[in-house]
Amino acid sequence: MCGIVGYIGQRDAVPLLLDGLSRLEYRGYDSAGIAVFDNGKLSIRKCVGRLTALEDQLQNDPVSGRPGIGHTRWATHGEPSQINSHPHTSDGGHIAVVHNGIIENYHELREALTADGFTFQSDTDTEVIPHLIARELKKGATSIEEAMRLALNQARGAYAIGVTVDTEPEAIYAARLGSPLIIGVGKNENFIASDVPAIINQVSQVIYLNDGEIAKLTQEGISITNLKGESVKPEIKEITIKAEAAEKAGFETFMLKEIHEQPRVLRGLLAKHVIDDKSVSMNDLGLSPDLFHILNRMIIVSCGTAYHAGMYGKLLLEHLTSIAVETDLASEFRYRDPKFGRDTLIIAVSQSGETADTLASIRMAKERGCKVLSICNVPGSSIARESDGVFFTEAGPEIGVASTKAYTAQLMAFALIGIFAARLREEMTQGEAEDLLQSLSAIPDAIHYVVDRKDEIKTIANKHHDGPSSLYLGRKFNFPTALEGALKNKEISYQHAEGYAAGEMKHGPIALINEYLPVICICTKTEDEVYEKMISNMKEVEARHGRIIAIATDGDEGVAGVAEDIIRVPEMRDEFSPLVNVVALQLLAYYAAQARGTDIDKPRNLAKSVTVE
Numbered sequence: 001m002c003g004i005v006g007y008i009g010q011r012d013a014v015p016l017l018l019d020g021l022s023r024l025e026y027r028g029y030d031s032a033g034i035a036v037f038d039n040g041k042l043s044i045r046k047c048v049g050r051l052t053a054l055e056d057q058l059q060n061d062p063v064s065g066r067p068g069i070g071h072t073r074w075a076t077h078g079e080p081s082q083i084n085s086h087p088h089t090s091d092g093g094h095i096a097v098v099h100n101g102i103i104e105n106y107h108e109l110r111e112a113l114t115a116d117g118f119t120f121q122s123d124t125d126t127e128v129i130p131h132l133i134a135r136e137l138k139k140g141a142t143s144i145e146e147a148m149r150l151a152l153n154q155a156r157g158a159y160a161i162g163v164t165v166d167t168e169p170e171a172i173y174a175a176r177l178g179s180p181l182i183i184g185v186g187k188n189e190n191f192i193a194s195d196v197p198a199i200i201n202q203v204s205q206v207i208y209l210n211d212g213e214i215a216k217l218t219q220e221g222i223s224i225t226n227l228k229g230e231s232v233k234p235e236i237k238e239i240t241i242k243a244e245a246a247e248k249a250g251f252e253t254f255m256l257k258e259i260h261e262q263p264r265v266l267r268g269l270l271a272k273h274v275i276d277d278k279s280v281s282m283n284d285l286g287l288s289p290d291l292f293h294i295l296n297r298m299i300i301v302s303c304g305t306a307y308h309a310g311m312y313g314k315l316l317l318e319h320l321t322s323i324a325v326e327t328d329l330a331s332e333f334r335y336r337d338p339k340f341g342r343d344t345l346i347i348a349v350s351q352s353g354e355t356a357d358t359l360a361s362i363r364m365a366k367e368r369g370c371k372v373l374s375i376c377n378v379p380g381s382s383i384a385r386e387s388d389g390v391f392f393t394e395a396g397p398e399i400g401v402a403s404t405k406a407y408t409a410q411l412m413a414f415a416l417i418g419i420f421a422a423r424l425r426e427e428m429t430q431g432e433a434e435d436l437l438q439s440l441s442a443i444p445d446a447i448h449y450v451v452d453r454k455d456e457i458k459t460i461a462n463k464h465h466d467g468p469s470s471l472y473l474g475r476k477f478n479f480p481t482a483l484e485g486a487l488k489n490k491e492i493s494y495q496h497a498e499g500y501a502a503g504e505m506k507h508g509p510i511a512l513i514n515e516y517l518p519v520i521c522i523c524t525k526t527e528d529e530v531y532e533k534m535i536s537n538m539k540e541v542e543a544r545h546g547r548i549i550a551i552a553t554d555g556d557e558g559v560a561g562v563a564e565d566i567i568r569v570p571e572m573r574d575e576f577s578p579l580v581n582v583v584a585l586q587l588l589a590y591y592a593a594q595a596r597g598t599d600i601d602k603p604r605n606l607a608k609s610v611t612v613e
């Protein structure tokens with residue numbers, strides 16, 4: 001949600017800000033802007049639309065200078081417009097601020113500032129920040145840091161901010177509370193950014209700013225204080241991801257690249273956690289394995305695609321262990337009155353590690369004395385840092401807004417945790433564990449098989465993409481797959497799509513079925529009665545002339561007479577089929593979106609990292 005970049009050093013800030021923002025556009029892309037110190041004053045360029053619109057503006061009305069701050073926006077308060085775009089200024093343009101997050105008490109602050117003579121230009125909550133800083137400076141704050149501290153102590157909500165002030169062009173400032181911000185440590189130059197990929201080409205070291213910290217960056221150094229004014233020792237970390245990981249590598253979109261990366265990501269997780277095809281190691285989880293002995297209950301909390309991973313996690317952990325498992329949307333969990341105690345492990349699933357509701361759920365669980373294990377893709381993220389233990393999904397930067405490789409990595413994480421916990425609790429024999437691990441090891445190749453057939457999937461997508469709606473049906477382990485397939489389709493193709501448990505179809509969605517409705521049925525062969533039940537559900541769709549697209553096991557002819565189109569996947573164990581079936585649905589959504597001409601990596605209204613409630 002909104003991307004921030006800032007630069008201080010000897011180089012012209014403008015190209016660096018634009019490059020950084022282009023790598024952060026996945027966080028928000030409805031408007032963009034920069035503030036640069038140019039000829040003794042701050043020059044602002046900002047406009048509604050994608051970053052390309054800002055680049056066009058800069059062509060016509062160039063600016064150069066240093067230092068500078070930049071922003072790409074996902075609107076919360078105030079529609080996307082030129083006036084609401086960041087940076088926002090105060091004091092006649094002497095102070096410029098970019099912000100990610102929400103200032104919840106902005107209304108009362110705005111009224112008080114207006115009464116003090118400050119004039120507001122925009123509808124944003126952000127604009128109170130430069131005015132608060134200006135007011136503190138007027139009142140006698142002796143430094144920008146002090147003014148920021150006094151200003152931020154009046155603000156409630158979440159923020160990551162970048163600040164530049166034209167009376168002090170030898171520094172830029174940053175602060176965070178609840179929204180991510182990092183400092184890129186260079187040689188005679190320093191950066192701020194919302195995320196590592198923004199500055200991965202420029203620096204090899206970063207400092208993860210903590211909540212409640214204010215940083216002053218000069219060309220030569222970085223100093224950090226907290227909201228009490230005490231100085232904090234910065235902890236410098238090496239960047240572990242490679243710059244190429246944040247590039248498209250010849251693919252037409254990041255999403256297509258990330259779909260293709262799935263076999264490699266899953267192989268990496270298997271290589272790291274599976275020992276001699278016999279057992280699962282969780283050495284670097286950060287939690288004592290004993291915890292899995294004493295657990296009675298787990299609650300999985302997450303949002304969006306990660307929620308679907310959580311649903312799968314519940315089904316699989318219940319299947320493999322005797323632990324009772326619940327799953328909930330983090331945005332619901334945090335506001336209900338869940339009953340749980342110290343014998344409950346909270347598992348938070350999050351690609352970005354910054355999702356506000358998931359983070360709030362973790363904090364709620366910790367207040368009740370529970371241990372928290374997160375399944376997370378971003379080292380150094382808030383969720384990773386606040387959890388007691390972390391299973392890193394190690395999928396590399398996921399830049400396409402619609403999650404793909406992070407999802408299958410989350411499913412793999414649950415499979416490995418499930419086998420690990422079941423063996424530890426002596427609820428699974430060695431032989432069963434080896435069988436499961438052998439099946440898991442076949443998953444990367446099975447995904448390859450599906451990806452290799454993308455042209456066939458594209459043909460099917462081209463045939464069915466143009467209707468107003470589609471229905472996705474699945475059962476048991478593949479019920480979450482149906483929800484995820486529908487979500488992918490909605491997110492990137494904008495075709496309304498609904499995922500349903502196939503057994504529930506008769507209780508409502510069957511009314512939608514007619515000869516125009518594509519019904520995507522996940523019907524891979526299983527060893528229990530679910531397969532036959534699924535075939536019966538498909539027959540019910542067929543009887544009402546729905547257009548069935550089946551995801552079916554290679555060689556299985558059971559679906560042949562029923563489905564109009566079939567996407568074939570290799571034979572797999574039932575439990576692990578979602579890791580492969582979902583890839584077929586990712587590609588189906590992808591090519592539907594392509595046929596519908598949407599912006600696949602940056603679908604309208606969405607943002608990858610949802611750092612506000």
Ligand code: G6P
Nearest residue numbers: 303304305306350351352355403
């Ligand atoms: C947003 C993204 C989704 C993601 C969800 C949860 O809605 O667009 O792709 O699944 O947030 O994000 P997280 O980073 O916590 O997995």
